[in-house]
Amino acid sequence: MDHDVLIVGGGVVGLSTGLHVARRTDLDVAIVEKEHHLASHQSGRNSGVLHPGFNYEPGSLKAQFATEGTSRMKEYCHENGIPIEEFGVVVSALDTREETRLEELKEQADENGAEARIIDRKELTEREPNARGRSALYAPEAASVDSQQYVYQLARDAQAAGVALYLGTEVERITDRGSGYRLGTTHGPLDTRFLVNAAGLYADRLAQQVGVGEDYQIVPFRGEYYELVPDKRSLVNTMIYPTPDPELPFLGVHYTRRTDDKVIIGPNAVPAFGREAYDNTDFDLGDLGDTAQYEGVWKLLASPKMLQVAGSELHKSYRKDRFARAAKRLVPSVTADDLVKSFAGIRAQIVSNDGELVKDPLFVEEADAIHVLNAVSPGLTASLPFGDHLAERIESAY
Ligand SMILES: Cc1cc2nc3c(=O)[nH]c(=O)nc-3n(C[C@H](O)[C@H](O)[C@H](O)COP(=O)(O)OP(=O)(O)OC[C@H]3O[C@@H](n4cnc5c(N)ncnc54)[C@H](O)[C@@H]3O)c2cc1C
Known part of the structure; x- marks a missing residue:
């Protein structure tokens, strides 16, 4: 056996899982990443916003991971010198229907343990003089981080904890061998006792090779x-969001001041x-x-x-x-x-297959594998508790 635990995908989910397994156990862990450079896909191409849990259904994993993830990631960024700006966000309501929705978000925030309050037009204008809105939800815990630097720091920490990182190595085929898996890669086969599929945009295809996740497809x-x-950057001080539509998993076009001031x-x-x-x-x-x-x-x-x-x-x-x-x-x-x-x-x-856009994190656990099929936003925010949670499952499976 080459490794005890082999993780496909070196995004924030795979790297955080690898780091936490290495910290929790003595298992031999490796991560296989098809790109030569990390952060090439979702984990390095996002808004970089830490979303505290005001927009997620109380009791959901998403809410739990968002609230915990925001505070853990702030600590991690400060400890490791990763650029972070703790701006907070304003979620602006443009009409009375949106104002009602903001009240619901405020209740959700309270239930999820996230700080949020409704601010009137006067305070919105003080915070964001150029923003439109009758009122807004102000969530002070939201922050802007450099997600690419975060990915590289996670990789350094994982390697320091003993995780092997194979870059430029694509997993082409997975075979279930009864006791463990053989992964056919562009650099030859790798055998593992436990498989973690954190392949982001390709996770469904790899899972389906071993008969998992056949009721879903990544779109x-x-x-x-x-x-x-x-010379127009001064129009926005921090981060301005529209009131989200509860039926859609996407937040809508918003403004984000990044840590590089763009x-x-x-x-x-x-x-x-x-x-x-x-x-x-x-x-x-x-x-x-x-x-x-x-x-x-x-x-x-x-x-x-x-x-x-x-x-x-x-x-x-x-x-x-x-x-x-x-x-x-x-x-x-x-x-x-x-x-x-x-x-x-x-x-x-x-x-x-029923035509539902799945909003919650979705991972399928087998006796000797975990397939992460849906690590949608706020997957960056959630990455530390999510990886820790998966590591705990792996520890107890051994
Ligand atoms: C436009 C956008 C904006 C977002 N904004 C935010 C935000 O503001 N805040 C927030 O919290 N979240 C945000 N997210 C969500 C967040 O970025 C993702 O949830 C998170 O990055 C998912 O991480 P991942 O590790 O699952 O995926 P990825 O980062 O995609 O990592 C998967 C890795 O697997 C590798 N891989 C794939 N197939 C193979 C294979 N066969 N062999 C080897 N390697 C393979 C890929 O190369 C990739 O590096 C946003 C996402 C997007 C796309």
């Missing part, structure tokens, strides 16, 4: 960002024509065919609301004026000329 949703030109705007949520199609002209025929043939997608699009949302998000992707219109909803003085195209990330969003 890639690209999130594109613009950024404010340098102000990014986004992400939208566009159906992507490939799992790594970061540009809106990129496509992958195989991925596209997979999505187009998936019954879950057609059931999802059977909902008139989802169809309308998909259309509007596609428009925002191909037409800057439409993106600027979404940005203007929150900060009216922003114009299309103030925006320059920035980066994009792609969410590994699990959709069920």
Whole structure:
């Protein structure tokens, strides 16, 4: 046996799990990552916001991990010199319906142990003079972090704790050998007693090779960002969010002041024509065919609301004026000329065969494997408690 525990995927989920298994046990742990550089996918292509648990259903794993993850990650960033700005966020309500929704979010925050209060228009203007809104929810615990530096620090800590890291090594095939697994990689086979599949955008495909997760498929949703030109950055002091739609797993286009002082705007949520199609002209025929043939997608699009949302998000992707219109909803003085195209990330969003966009973290536990099928936002925020939780499950499985 090459390793006791082999983790596929060196994103925040795989790295945090590896680090925590190494800290909890004497097991021989390794992480296999297909890219030569870490943070190439979701973990390095996101808003970098620590989301305390005001937007998540009380009692859910997501709520628990978000609240705990925010405080653990702040401590981790401070201890390790990772850039972090504890700005807090304002979630702005533009009409009375949204104000009612903010009251619900405030109750959820209380139940989840996250700090939040409703602020009136006067206080919103003091905090964010250029933001629109009748009132807002102010969540002071939210913070902006450098997610790429965080990924690299996790990798350094995992290696210091004894975890082997194979970079530039893609897992092509997984075979269940009864007692453990053989992983066929681009650099030859690796055997392990326990398998953790944390392969992000490809986790469903690997899981399905060993008969797991057949009721689901990952549907890639690209999130594109613009950024404010340098002399307009002062329009936004901290982070401004729209009131989230409870039916959608995505937060809506928002403003984030990053630790490097750039102000990014986004992400939208566009159906992507490939799992790594970061540009809106990129496509992958195989991925596209997979999505187009998936019954879950057609059931999802059977909902008139989802169809309308998909259309509007596609428009925002191909037409800057439409993106600027979404940005203007929150900060009216922003114009299309103030925006320059920035980066994009792609969410590994699990959709069920019934057409449901799964909102909670989804992982399937077997006697000798864990498959992380849905590590959606706030997966960065949640990464320390989530990895610790998976490590605890692995420790007890041994
Ligand atoms: C646009 C966007 C904005 C977001 N904003 C936030 C935010 O503000 N706050 C927050 O908390 N969360 C946010 N998230 C969510 C967060 O980024 C993710 O939940 C988290 O990064 C998921 O981590 P991961 O390790 O599962 O995935 P990944 O980072 O994608 O890691 C998976 C890794 O597996 C590797 N891999 C895949 N297949 C193989 C294979 N066959 N062999 C070997 N390696 C393989 C990949 O190369 C990749 O490095 C955002 C996500 C996106 C996309």
